[in-house]
Amino acid sequence: MIGIEDVEAAAAAVAGHVVRTPVVSSPGLSELLGVPVTAKLELLQRTGSFKARGAVAKLLSLSEAERAAGVVAVSGGNHGIALAVMAGALDVKATVVMPESAPKRAVEVAEAAGATVRLCPDMAGAFALTDQLRAEGGTLVHPFDDPVVIAAQGTVGLEFAEDAGEFTDVLVSIGGGGLISGVATALRAKRPGVRIWGVETEGAEAMSRALAAGGPVPVELSSIVSTLSAPAVSQLTYDTARELVDDVLVVPDAEAVRGVLDLAQHAKLWAEPAAGCLLPAARRVIAEHGDVKLGLVVCGGNATPDDVMAWAQRFGG
Structure with missing residues (x-):
């Protein structure tokens, strides 16, 4: 703790x-x-x-190698928006995975900020895809863990x-x-x-x-x-x-x-x-x-x- x-x-x-x-x-x-x-x-x-706080804190804590590899996150909406916008401000490539139930505006804002958005049928699938992207080299920015x-x-x-x-x-x-x-x-x-x-x-x-x-x-x-x-x-x-x-x-x-x-x-x-x-x-x-x-x-x-x-x-x- x-x-x-x-x-x-x-x-x-x-x-x-x-x-x-x-x-x-x-x-x-x-x-x-x-x-x-x-x-x-x-x-x-x-x-x-509030999600902007955690997103930018995590981005600022990353090493140069982690930032160069890009970041990935799973989100029901707000974490994805926050990571996309804050990563864009710090010139870090971001991929955001969301369930199809995520608000349409969240998808649009994340994409407009320069993030790649991947949609999954449900939140469990979104977490699974995020794990895959992390295994492929992306740096995870977890919404709470x-x-x-x-x-x-x-x-x-x-x-x-x-x-x-x-x-x-x-x-x-x-x-x-x-x-x-x-x-x-x-x-x-x-x-x-x-x-x-x-x-x-x-x-x-x-x-x-x-x-x-x-x-x-x-x-x-x-x-x-x-x-x-x-x-x-x-x-x-x-x-x-x-x-x-x-x-x-x-x-x-x-x-x-x-x-x-x-x-x-x-x-x-x-x-x-x-x-x-x-x-x-x-x-x-x-x-x-x-x-x-x-x-x-x-x-x-x-x-x-x-x-x-x-x-x-x-x-x-």
Whole structure:
């Protein structure tokens, strides 16, 4: 497991390459939920999500030979966008492997940044192809099973701890667990009394299934939220979550989509379902603990108007 010194070193490494995103109190969300709400706006990060932090940190850590060989990554969308854009900025050749369910915009943005995009029928197939490309000489930039990446994602939590007022509970979305592992590492060091909650969607429950099973297990993916759809967490992210996270809450896709609409209406934030899922989870935390002050890591905003309208129509939003 990484430590706070790793997160602080990552913060120094990525400074100048990423945005120190705003931390804001949200009157709209506070009124909606009935408790004070502070949001960390990673949807305003370069490439539209927190993933730019881990991608650039890993790229900066590579040797000249590794950079010359080019990098390869598997992604449900945001990691691929981030790696493509940051690799393009550093003049490193990148190949991004995505499932066919990945947002069309993610594919277009990655290609526009100069990356080669390979599509597979599902996420399991995408991971398999990535392993093949790695064996052929590409340098893997894993979306979550990498201490360098996790430490860089932890800079989100470091900034949140430094810039926010008081909060009692922080909610963080979970895909493969890189973000919550880094954020929890930072918060346990800087805000040790805070409760930390992970949030997944039904059909993308890799961390909650792992915690129930006592270790990483493969999961069958069915959630619309491709950016949270890891086929399994890693041993590293599992160990970190088991040690540092209070609990993982699982919400239906329909509630995550409703959360997207609520973020737009009440917070004036254009978020994706991976962030929208935080609101139904927040209601559960409030119901359980009552007098709380919430911190929300709004992880990304890479959803198109067509995406949101289609989801709202499907789920009756």
